[in-house]
Amino acid sequence: MRSVVFVAPFFAETTLRFVSALSRTEDVHLVLASQEPERKLPDGLRGRLGGYVRVRDALDPSTIAGAVRDVAKGTSRPVDRLLGTLEELQVPLGEVRDALGIEGMGAEAGRNFRDKARMKQLLREHGLPCARHALVETPEQAQLFVGHVGFPVIVKPRAGSGSRGTYRLSTPDDLVGCLRSMPPTPERPLVFEEFVVGEEHSFDSITLDGRPVWYSINDYLPGALEVLREPWIQWCVLLPREVDDPRYDGIRRVAGDALAALGMDTGMSHMEWFRRPDGDVAISEVGARPPGARFMHLISWAHDFDLFRAWADVVVHGRFTPRPRPYAAGAAYLRGQGSGRVSGIRGLEAVLAELGPIVVEKRVPAPGQPPSGTYEGEGYVIVRHPETRVVRNALARIVSTVRVDLA
Numbered sequence: 431m432r433s434v435v436f437v438a439p440f441f442a443e444t445t446l447r448f449v450s451a452l453s454r455t456e457d458v459h460l461v462l463a464s465q466e467p468e469r470k471l472p473d474g475l476r477g478r479l480g481g482y483v484r485v486r487d488a489l490d491p492s493t494i495a496g497a498v499r500d501v502a503k504g505t506s507r508p509v510d511r512l513l514g515t516l517e518e519l520q521v522p523l524g525e526v527r528d529a530l531g532i533e534g535m536g537a538e539a540g541r542n543f544r545d546k547a548r549m550k551q552l553l554r555e556h557g558l559p560c561a562r563h564a565l566v567e568t569p570e571q572a573q574l575f576v577g578h579v580g581f582p583v584i585v586k587p588r589a590g591s592g593s594r595g596t597y598r599l600s601t602p603d604d605l606v607g608c609l610r611s612m613p614p615t616p617e618r619p620l621v622f623e624e625f626v627v628g629e630e631h632s633f634d635s636i637t638l639d640g641r642p643v644w645y646s647i648n649d650y651l652p653g654a655l656e657v658l659r660e661p662w663i664q665w666c667v668l669l670p671r672e673v674d675d676p677r678y679d680g681i682r683r684v685a686g687d688a689l690a691a692l693g694m695d696t697g698m699s700h701m702e703w704f705r706r707p708d709g710d711v712a713i714s715e716v717g718a719r720p721p722g723a724r725f726m727h728l729i730s731w732a733h734d735f736d737l738f739r740a741w742a743d744v745v746v747h748g749r750f751t752p753r754p755r756p757y758a759a760g761a762a763y764l765r766g767q768g769s770g771r772v773s774g775i776r777g778l779e780a781v782l783a784e785l786g787p788i789v790v791e792k793r794v795p796a797p798g799q800p801p802s803g804t805y806e807g808e809g810y811v812i813v814r815h816p817e818t819r820v821v822r823n824a825l826a827r828i829v830s831t832v833r834v835d836l837a
């Protein structure tokens with residue numbers, strides 16, 4: 431029996447999928463630590479937990495450590511695994527594992543994944559391809575960097591997520607505006623990066639003891655930042671069936687080394703990367719956590735299994751059986767146009783009827799729902815089919831015909 435503590439500040443729907451998968455894993459005593467009241471847990475799940483600890487601040491290492499100690503005391507045995515899937519938990523969980531001697535990634539490795547400047551520095555030191563970057567603490571350093579690499583550049587927070595606070599600066603005026611609205615300081619530095627031209631992708635993989643054992647690749651249609659900046663774009667993500675396509679050779683060659691350089695041990699990681707027009711790869715960023723944006727669902731559909739359950743087996747028992755890929759899969763994210771709340775949806779019924787059984791999952795935006803403000807939009811449709819071409823066409827059809835109105 432493994433004693434497992436899972437930390438989840440809030441009960442996001444996907445977070446609960448991870449908790450549920452853990453609770454169904456064999457030989458596990460699972461305790462959930464959260465800021466939410468226990469009564470908000472779905473009924474079925476509550477009965478499968480070995481315990482519940484309500485904490486005031488689930489991102490605070492000393493609070494988490496306190497919860498872990500209480501669990502160890504209550505069960506009269508040490509905690510074997512301390513887990514969480516949120517981007518923001520990578521470092522706090524590492525600190526607690528270090529302090530309490532719990533197996534798994536420590537804080538040093540956590541920082542490699544959380545701090546975008548440190549990540550790029552390490553990748554570069556290991557000879558791995560990524561954009562040139564600078565951690566900028568003063569406006570002068572920003573000017574110097576831009577003078578060096580030229581426009582356009584990307585500016586982003588050191589520890590961001592969801593493309594928030596990330597901008598493309600194309601002209602000297604853009605730079606002046608940026609330095610005025612969010613001036614970099616030693617306390618609040620900014621990461622500046624050379625702008626990478628190319629197609630954006632993910633490389634989502636499973637490693638056991640630092641050894642990559644399985645991966646999946648997604649194509650972003652188009653890149654995340656472009657989606658966020660252009661309110662009319664409804665994002666699509668395509669998981670092609672041909673994961674062995676030669677156009678992915680570049681990332682296959684370097685991904686394992688990149689994960690090793692950053693200190694990935696056992697679990698799932700989410701790597702984003704660019705394929706430049708000449709085929710060269712630039713590794714963009716890596717999270718030592720499972721991917722978001724329904725990628726877990728997409729990967730599950732394409733491989734005809736439950737990746738949440740597989741993830742739980744990986745992180746608790748360190749075992750995984752690689753899966754073949756009988757399908758391509760894709761997600762079309764339905765995004766509200768205009769401003770206000772969701773007031774109506776046009777064209778969805780017709781396109782669903784037209785596509786028929788290749789639609790395997792959907793979330794229809796509900797009238798009155800506030801906009802998410804993210805590239806994931808207000809809802810989604812997932813399709814799958816043995817032929818990548820069919821999935822690609824279906825995604826194009828969905829986003830060109832469905833309109834979600836905000837008013």
Ligand SMILES: Nc1ncnc2c1ncn2[C@@H]1O[C@H](COP(=O)(O)OP(=O)(O)O)[C@@H](O)[C@H]1O
Pocket residue numbers: 546561584586590591592593594596623624625626627630653654655656702714715
């Ligand atoms: N150097 C770059 N060149 C071009 N686009 C970039 C670059 N860095 C980031 N982006 C775009 O901005 C998005 C957000 O940046 P990212 O580093 O992935 O931060 P986040 O943690 O917010 O996802 C990326 O998905 C990509 O579309």
Ligand SMILES: [Mg+2]
Pocket residue numbers: 592593702715
């Ligand atoms: Mg990203």
